[in-house]
Amino acid sequence: MHIVVCIKQVPDSTQVKIDPVTNTLMRQGVPSIINPYDIFAIEEALRIKDKFGAKITAISMGPPQAKDALKKAVSLGIDEAVLLSDRAFAGADTLATSYCLACGIKALNKENPVDLVICGKQTVDGDTAQVGPGIAVRLGFSQLTYIEKIEKIDFERKEIFVYRHAEKGKQYLKSRLPAVITVLDGINELRYAPLPELFRAARYQVKAWDKKLIEIDENLCGMKGSPTAVKRVFAPTPRQRGEMVSFNERNPEETARALTEKLLINKNG
């Protein structure tokens, strides 16, 4: 059993500054952390390992300092950590990010077949929730998003049973392995790792893979491979709170009258 967990290093604060000239993130001076949603992915992988026994590899695409996030993952109990880092990977949008990560996971798969990829629901900086599904499509794995609970995994039959949060209620799904799942926040609580894990992490050398070390088409990576460009980044003005008209069950006409009155006042200003 081989589980891959995707983690992204993100700036700690939600108040990240944005360069007014280039419209890119100004990460200088902002401390970096593991994307908080990915912590749930890490713990979920550790729980599967506890139950069934598994090897867990954490993977991240990012600048060299993203090694810190991976080391941190190792201190939480992750077995191996790989950083995909190359100038050619920089400036990636979700499309190029998914492609690059998929290439990295394919390389891992060659060494040791991957049964399950776990992602966070979304990141706190990019916020798109597109990377998980993007990886699934490129790997040809089943895709299970917004998972609330992993009910059962049957490795013999290569099946996974999960509860998925859907717009209208809960879905109970069975899917085949290998699969990519993205987990919801709050599905578990991170453990306090035993001390030997911290020593292992302190001595651990994160593997760094650049474009030469994996099979990858440079033109589909980074800035080159990214059709989206952020035109402008701005703070949205908060939406005004809606006004409430309480519903009078005994007298619906009265409620309707009050409502129309409000609407007319608003329309006429």
Added chain:
Amino acid sequence: MKDKFDCIVVGAGPAGISAALTLVRAGLKTVVIERGEYPGTKNVMGGILYTRPLEELIPEFWKEAPLERHIIEQRVMLVSKDASTSFSYKSKQLDEPPYNSYSIMRATFDRWFASKAESAGAIIINETLVESLIVENDKVIGVRTGRADGELYADLVIDAEGVNSILARDLGLHPEIPEHNVALAVKEILALPREVIEARFNLKAEQGTAIELVGDISAGMMGIGFIYTNKESLSLGIGCLISDLRKSGMQPYDLLDRFKEHPMIQPLIEGAQTKEYSAHLIPEGGYRAIPPLCADGFLVAGDAAGLVNSVHREGSNLAITSGRLAAQTVIEAKKKNDFTCRALSLYKKLLDQSFVMKDLKKYRNFPAIMEKNKHFFTTYPSLLSDSAYEMIKVDGVPKKTKQWKIIKNFIKGRSLWGLVKDGFNLLRAIG
């Protein structure tokens, strides 16, 4: 049994990191345990770092360390209710490299400092609290952390926990620190644009000012305020003895607000945004409050040993030097394979020979005298302001008459006997 270390260092503050760096350079297997998320997260320091002690460990550290501004002016403000009298020393010498001191932000500085020890070979374990010592036959042989499988063993443990060290206390080296020997300092980081700071404090790029304040701001208690300039912020804080705070019933943040609203302070921080708020203890007992510095298999360094010079507001430099000397002692002990307190007494000897103990000894009477005599924090700053006002005011009264009036004011404010006594005490305190 797990792998054993030559030395376990508890706490990744300046004392702990200096010790670790010295140890690994001598080839000793060293681990530092820090409870914070990373070194520096738990550290509150107004932030003046003195160059010399660190330079001894890392020559030309200023070329790579994250520093804010080098200090070219040291100002002392004696503050009354609505006035202040300042003494300032500013010099070209202080503006020539290598600089005497820098303002720093501990969160970034400590992390950098720790990374130096790490790349030299020390293992740094964060987010882990050392809960107790493992003692066998009266000898410290390791530590117990709050994690599963969390025992660690070593020939020696250096306690660099900072103020109020629980490990040294549990070992019986010192009792709970008495309230009159410890100050509570509250501090804010106030963000201001670089240009505004440089204009307000009359500085050029990279230059900085350090201001210490005494008087009305401590509301009658024994306490000192400070304002240090960083690149794009000010470190502003005030510390008062816990015993005084309790008697006054004042909350530390009330004190800080009062300080910030003072008419002589407010213009300096006008328009600034509070970025960070924190509180921390400072040991103020001085020389007489220093606990025994070792036990079998155990050494204490930095704030944990009460090594703070409260007269000159120095602490980090004493921490760095004591950490280094503790490590040197460990290296010697390791050579002789003798970890008894007797062998470790070398540490005390090295400290006595250094500026650390010499300075602390010089000011040994200061804490007690100042604590008993609040006039230095109340009456005198006011008398000084009144006198200055009297001399400066142009009102047709001859200066000689004014002088007499000032002298009479002093006697009225404090009685002739009181003045003589205070003068004598002041000499004794700083003698």
